[in-house]
């Protein structure tokens with residue numbers, strides 16, 4: 001092969017699955033955008049819980065691995081056949097690859113234009129958790145003023161957005177958190193009732209005249225799943241969307257019968273961004289709400305790229321609130 005010197009940039013690379021310490025800053029070749037792709041110079045990258053599952057080997061990815069699917073930045077180059085997006089455009093996305101770095105690739109059709117008036121940090125904080133909160137309340141279980149809802153981790157990245165979207169729809173929101181600081185944040189997002197995890201199903205019964213809630217949006221998983229089921233009204237729905245405490249083990253369907261003709265669904269974001277129209281609907285509603293001052297994006301932690309390992313440690317140790325970002 002010809003010995004042309006390729007341009008390099010910094011990126012986080014994990015050589016093999018493991019703890020946060022496998023996330024190492026390295027010099028890597030800047031990738032070239034393939035057909036239909038954009039090369040984006042990353043201004044800020046979103047850190048999401050899924051990257052801890054990938055890094056640790058819970059979700060299968062191939063190594064060496066550069067984590068990250070979410071970022072905001074400036075288009076540096078466009079691949080063959082790309083129309084409607086040009087070098088210099090400001091974009092944000094959550095369907096990219098390798099965003100824990102100075103440069104990342106994304107399919108052009110998945111790039112969301114960043115509106116004037118939205119900074120790169122807010123733009124990087126929104127796509128993944130914002131569109132997740134959007135599909136949970138609009139598609140998994142369509143919440144409205146007639147519903148009482150339970151969510152967990154109410155001061156987390158998804159949690160703070162979820163509560164605000166639910167309140168905008170008029171639902172009554174009960175949420176759980178693990179500390180006083182998180183309780184104050186959850187309340188400022190509009191939660192009606194903020195509980196600690198211990199004994200939450202009984203507390204939820206107490207707050208609903210013994211009936212239980214219409215729906216639980218549960219991203220904590222293993223530690224809360226049984227309690228979430230026990231918090232539902234008859235014919236209620238458990239929307240299990242994550243496993244911050246660990247994945248839920250195999251489940252006996254007969255428990256849905258015993259619990260009162262319950263429903264369980266286990267959704268993911270990719271299945272709710274199936275067409276350009278669907279992506280546009282969700283992203284527009286989220287960005288518009290931020291621009292109109294109806295949705296507050298809390299950035300709880302901004303870490304230098306080199307400290308990606310510390311960002312993962314803090315996220316997994318429940319030390320973060322709101323959105324966690326990496327800045328190259």
Ligand code: NDP
Pocket residue numbers: 047048049050128129132153154155156157158159176177178179182219220223241242243244245246267268269270315316317318319320321322
């Ligand atoms: P968060 O900011 O919510 O961080 C996780 C929070 O979970 C912690 O801060 C903590 O809040 C709570 N938690 C409870 N038990 C544990 C535990 N044992 N270990 C660690 N955290 C715990 O993260 P994200 O907003 O990024 O993600 C929230 C969940 O949503 C994750 O499970 C994630 O995988 C999922 N998700 C799913 C998507 C989908 O489409 N299915 C898309 C996006 C996210 P506290 O201290 O208050 O308990």
